[in-house]
Structures are given as C-alpha cells and as structure tokens.
Amino acid sequence: MGKLFDKLAEDVRFREGLKACINCGTCTAICAAAEFYNYDPRSITDTVQGKNDDEILALLKGEQIWYCGECMSCKTRCPRGNTPGLIICALRSLSQELGYFTESEKGRQQLALKRTVGQWILDYGYCLYLEGVTTDIHPEQGPIWDWKQKNWRKVFDRLGANYKGEGPGILRKIPEESLEELRKIFEVTGGNERFKKIEEFSAKKAKEMNIPFDQTNENDYFKYIYSHNSNNHCNKE
Amino acid sequence: MKTEGKHAIWKDYQKDIADDRYFYVRSCVRQNFFPGAEQTFLRIMRDVLGKDVYEHPCHTTCTGIGYHSDVVPFDTAMTVVARQFALMTESGYENLVPSCITSFGLYTEILETWHHFPETEAKVREYLKKATGREFKIPKNLAHASDVIYKFRKEIAQKAKYKLINKNTGEPLKVVEHIGCHYAKMFPHVGVGGAEYPYVLVGMVEDWGGEIVDYPERRHCCGFGFRQYLVQANRGYSVACSHKKFESMQPYKPDMIITNCPGCPMFLDKWQYTIAEMEGKTYGKDGHGIPVFTFEEVAGMVLGYDPWDIGLQVHQVSCEPILDKMGIPYDPTKKFADKSGQFLGAPEKPSVLKI
Numbered sequence: 001m002g003k004l005f006d007k008l009a010e011d012v013r014f015r016e017g018l019k020a021c022i023n024c025g026t027c028t029a030i031c032a033a034a035e036f037y038n039y040d041p042r043s044i045t046d047t048v049q050g051k052n053d054d055e056i057l058a059l060l061k062g063e064q065i066w067y068c069g070e071c072m073s074c075k076t077r078c079p080r081g082n083t084p085g086l087i088i089c090a091l092r093s094l095s096q097e098l099g100y101f102t103e104s105e106k107g108r109q110q111l112a113l114k115r116t117v118g119q120w121i122l123d124y125g126y127c128l129y130l131e132g133v134t135t136d137i138h139p140e141q142g143p144i145w146d147w148k149q150k151n152w153r154k155v156f157d158r159l160g161a162n163y164k165g166e167g168p169g170i171l172r173k174i175p176e177e178s179l180e181e182l183r184k185i186f187e188v189t190g191g192n193e194r195f196k197k198i199e200e201f202s203a204k205k206a207k208e209m210n211i212p213f214d215q216t217n218e219n220d221y222f223k224y225i226y227s228h229n230s231n232n233h234c235n236k237e
Numbered sequence: 238m239k240t241e242g243k244h245a246i247w248k249d250y251q252k253d254i255a256d257d258r259y260f261y262v263r264s265c266v267r268q269n270f271f272p273g274a275e276q277t278f279l280r281i282m283r284d285v286l287g288k289d290v291y292e293h294p295c296h297t298t299c300t301g302i303g304y305h306s307d308v309v310p311f312d313t314a315m316t317v318v319a320r321q322f323a324l325m326t327e328s329g330y331e332n333l334v335p336s337c338i339t340s341f342g343l344y345t346e347i348l349e350t351w352h353h354f355p356e357t358e359a360k361v362r363e364y365l366k367k368a369t370g371r372e373f374k375i376p377k378n379l380a381h382a383s384d385v386i387y388k389f390r391k392e393i394a395q396k397a398k399y400k401l402i403n404k405n406t407g408e409p410l411k412v413v414e415h416i417g418c419h420y421a422k423m424f425p426h427v428g429v430g431g432a433e434y435p436y437v438l439v440g441m442v443e444d445w446g447g448e449i450v451d452y453p454e455r456r457h458c459c460g461f462g463f464r465q466y467l468v469q470a471n472r473g474y475s476v477a478c479s480h481k482k483f484e485s486m487q488p489y490k491p492d493m494i495i496t497n498c499p500g501c502p503m504f505l506d507k508w509q510y511t512i513a514e515m516e517g518k519t520y521g522k523d524g525h526g527i528p529v530f531t532f533e534e535v536a537g538m539v540l541g542y543d544p545w546d547i548g549l550q551v552h553q554v555s556c557e558p559i560l561d562k563m564g565i566p567y568d569p570t571k572k573f574a575d576k577s578g579q580f581l582g583a584p585e586k587p588s589v590l591k592i
Binding site for chain 2: 069070089109110145148156161169170171178181185190225226229234
C-alpha cells in the first residue's frame with residue numbers, strides 16, 4: 001500500500017466514497033463533467049483503488065481531478081455505493097496540502113477561489129458578496145445586473161432586505177463577534193492553514209513561471225489563472 | 238407521462254417535515270440574486286400559515302460554496318455548521334430549515350458522516366468548544382425550505398388567488414421543474430420523492446393547477462459546478478450544461494421553469510440571455526426566453542402578491558408572459574421603481590432576447 005493512498009484514506013470522504021469499483025462506467029455515463037471535459041471518473045476511481053503511488057501522484061499533479069463539478073450525480077447511480085465525487089474532494093484536498101495543485105492549469109485556479117470566495121467568508125461571513133462585482137468579469141449577468149448594481153441599495157430596500165443593517169434579515173451585516181468566531185474556527189480547524197498553503201505554493205509557482213505576483217487580485221498571475229484557458233481540456237466531438 | 242411507477246417510487250421516499258417552530262438559515266446565493274424570494278418565504282410562513290420561523294442575527298454562511306470549491310477543508314465546514322446548530326440550540330429550536338440547497342446537502346452530508354464516524358462528531362464538538370465555547374444538539378428535523386412549502390402546498394392552494402392555469406385557454410401551464418443536485422442526489426432518502434423522481438416541486442405544481450413536463454435531461458445539472466462557474470476560464474462547462482437542458486426541454490414548449498435551489502434559477506435565467514447573445518438562439522415564444530422562478534416566487538404569485546414585491550423585476554428573462562397567462566395584474570411603471578415608487582431608470586434591453 002502506498003503512502004499517498006494512506007494519506008487519502010485518512011479522509012473520511014475517501015473512505016465513504018471508495019467501496020469497491022467494478023469498472024462498469026455508470027458514473028462516467030451520468031457525469032456532467034465527462035460530457036464536457038476529457039474526464040472519466042471511472043478511471044480515477046479505478047486508479048485510486050489500485051493504490052499505486054506513482055499513478056495517484058500523477059492524478060494529484062494533473063488536470064483531471066479539477067474537472068469535476070461536485071454535482072454528485074455519480075453517487076445516485078453507482079450500483080456499488082461508490083462516490084467518485086467524494087474521492088475527488090479527497091484528492092483535491094491532498095493536492096493542495098502537498099502543493100501539487102500548482103502543477104496543473106486548472107489546479108492553479110485554487111488561488112482565485114481562495115482570494116474571492118474564501119476571503120468573502122472571512123471578511124463578510126458570506127460565500128458570495130456581490131456588491132461591486134460587475135459585468136466586466138461576469139458579462140453573463142446581463143443588463144439587469146448592471147441595473148441592479150447601479151441601484152444596489154435601493155433595489156435591496158425595495159425587496160425588504162436589511163442590507164448592511166443590524167439584526168436579522170437579507171444581506172445584513174454579520175456582527176463582528178460572529179466574524180471573529182468564524183475566523184477562530186478557521187484557525188482551529190485547519191482553514192487558515194489551507195489558505196496559507198494555497199498562497200505559498202502559488203507565490204512559488206508564479207516566481208517559477210516568471211509572472212508578477214502580489215497580494216491583490218490585480219496582479220498578472222491572478223488574472224492569468226482566472227482567465228487563461230489552453231483549450232486542451234474538452235471533448236472535441 | 239406514465240405516473241404509476243413514479244407514484245410507487247414516491248411512496249418509498251417520504252420524509253418527516255416538522256410542522257412549526259423553524260430555525261431558518263439564509264442562503265448566500267439567494268440573498269444576492271433573489272432577495273425577494275426569501276422575503277416571500279417568511280411572509281408566507283408567518284402571515285399566511287401562522288408559523289414560528291426564527292432567524293438568528295449571528296448566523297453566517299455555512300461555507301458550502303467554499304467547501305465545494307475545495308478551498309475550505311471539511312473540518313472547517315463541519316465546525317461552522319456546528320456553530321449554526323449551537324445558535325439553534327441556544328435559541329430553543331430543534332427544526333432547522335436552510336434556504337440553500339448546497340447548505341441542505343452539506344448539513345445532510347455532515348449528519349450522515351457523524352452517524353457513520355462518531356469520532357468525527359466528537360472531534361468537531363471539541364473544535365467548536367475550543368474556537369467559540371459553544372455546544373450544540375443535533376437538529377431533530379432538517380428540511381429544506383422547499384420541503385416546508387411542499388408540506389403546506391394544499392393550504393396555500395386553498396388560499397390561492399391565481400392558479401397555474403392559462404386563463405385564456407383554461408389549460409394547465411406546462412411547467413418544467415429543476416431540482417438542485419444537492420437536494421437528494423447524494424442522499425436520496427432525505428428528498429421528498431427521492432433523487433430520480435423528486436416530488437417536492439411536482440407536488441406544488443400539481444396542487445396549484447399546473448402540469449409537469451417530463452423531458453430527457455430533467456435531472457441534468459444546471460452547470461454551476463462551483464469552480465466551473467466561479468473561475469472565468471471554466472464557464473464554458475457551466476453554460477454547456479444549461480444549454481443541454483434548454484435544447485432538451487424546448488420541444489415540449491414549457492411555459493415556465495420552477496426551481497428549489499438558489500443557484501439554478503440564476504443560471505437558467507442568465508444563460509438564456511448569454512446563449513441568445515452568443516448564438517442568437519432563444520427558447521421561449523417569439524424571441525422570448527422561458528421564464529424561470531424560485532418555488533417561493535411561484536407560491537407568491539399563486540397567493541396574489543405584487544410581482545414587484547416578490548422580486549420578479551431582477552430576472553433577466555421577463556416574467557410578464559406568465560403573469561399575463563395567469564391573469565395576475567401588475568403595474569409596468571412600478572417594475573423598476575424604488576420603495577417610494579420613484580422610477581430608477583430602466584435596464585438596457587438585451588440585443589437578442591426579447592423582454
């Protein structure tokens with residue numbers, strides 16, 4: 001048994017997700033990601049149950065594990081109770097813990113997710129806090145979003161929100177004491193450690209790639225990982 | 238559509254849904270995109286059904302989107318959720334109702350994990366105590382907000398001012414339902430009707446006069462995929478999933494789409510605009526889109542609430558075709574007004590999609 005397999009097996013999601021794969025391919029047939037990307041959850045499940053460290057290492061450094069959308073459709077249909085989506089969760093966690101995520105184009109995007117969703121959680125207490133997020137980077141939100149952004153407070157007042165207010169209600173300000181508790185939870189449970197590793201390994205990779213990197217979301221490395229698509233990921237059919 | 242088999246499946250997947258005293262936790266996505274929907278849920282629960290729904294001002298995100306984007310570790314997500322349980326316990330409530338499907342799925346995943354791995358629950362209790370000094374009881378009942386509206390669908394039908402019926406033809410509206418993946422795909426036993434033929438929205442639509450449209454890609458994901466939408470370079474995945482669904486449902490000429498997840502209606506609404514801009518293709522009648530609604534909005538329409546009170550003005554695909562079909566009155570001059578009725582200016586019109 002390999003050391004990487006042992007590390008994966010420390011994750012309860014991996015133990016729940018991997019029972020015994022019979023290679024039937026039902027997960028791949030139902031998988032939304034497999035339809036779009038060169039992605040095959042059956043082969044990933046088969047690889048990890050083979051316990052070969054070299055092959056698991058290739059997964060941790062590769063593109064494939066980042067293609068899953070975690071919709072968990074695979075769970076419903078697997079005739080043997082496996083959940084490739086949970087195996088992916090464990091592989092992604094380990095890839096970040098060991099710093100291998102920066103070896104792939106899709107893996108490097110974790111920095112963008114940490115600096116947006118991750119930071120919003122710590123700063124505001126919400127996973128999304130979309131004041132100021134414009135159609136420049138989200139053109140799909142359309143002219144109605146431009147209108148809403150232009151009239152953010154008035155629209156929220158119209159719809160009964162307690163925007164940035166005290167007490168309960170829609171988009172209320174989360175009290176500072178609650179944000180402090182949230183931050184303490186991140187400190188105690190390894191959330192901060194995950195964030196730190198994402199930052200450190202990303203900075204190292206940016207240096208290696210010779211792309212400017214800093215703590216803002218305006219640097220070239222951030223912009224590059226957020227928007228670059230080599231177009232080598234999809235099914236061509 | 239043959240229903241005998243589906244009714245048999247539905248009988249196997251019934252769940253207990255508490256009938257009062259709910260501890261409500263909000264959705265990050267729904268608050269940002271459909272604030273009127275959460276407001277409508279509370280209005281119906283409190284004013285129409287007379288229920289006790291409590292919202293603690295100190296509750297936070299569950300971290301679900303961060304967790305499924307894999308930047309938030311499972312231990313962290315579990316402990317944040319444990320804190321929500323602690324706030325519920327301290328407030329004297331036992332029945333937890335999340336607005337969000339990602340939250341509902343995460344809460345369920347955590348409770349199932351603790352059931353199978355009691356040592357993990359013990360570890361999280363220690364983490365929470367160390368970080369916040371709080372302790373908690375596990376909820377007696379966990380139900381998504383759509384489960385609760387499903388439970389009271391017949392009471393809502395009795396008080397309805399409008400039905401999901403085309404007033405001009407007398408025919409039921411043809412409704413596509415889209416269930417958020419994390420409602421029951423991971424744990425079918427926690428969803429009304431299970432994962433393959435969920436009944437939670439079907440029950441509402443049928444009792445409110447509409448007719449459900451079955452179509453091949455009914456269970457396909459809307460395409461959120463967390464990192465697949467949140468990172469710009471990956472968004473092709475997201476729009477491709479919704480595109481597949483639209484192409485599959487269009488031949489059945491649905492009048493509207495109803496959803497129970499906060500994210501899905503945003504994607505199904507906004508990707509119609511995007512596909513129209515990219516491909517010149519629209520999926521509704523005469524260049525319009527297919528209107529997309531949350532279950533709270535549909536309940537509000539049925540009960541006769543002003544469409545602009547429940548937030549239908551923030552949808553990109555216009556809601557007016559459905560309002561006209563149902564015979565719901567509305568004041569077009571108030572659509573883009575503020576609380577005092579002052580006009581805020583109209584949004585620009587899309588170049589292809591008719592609104």
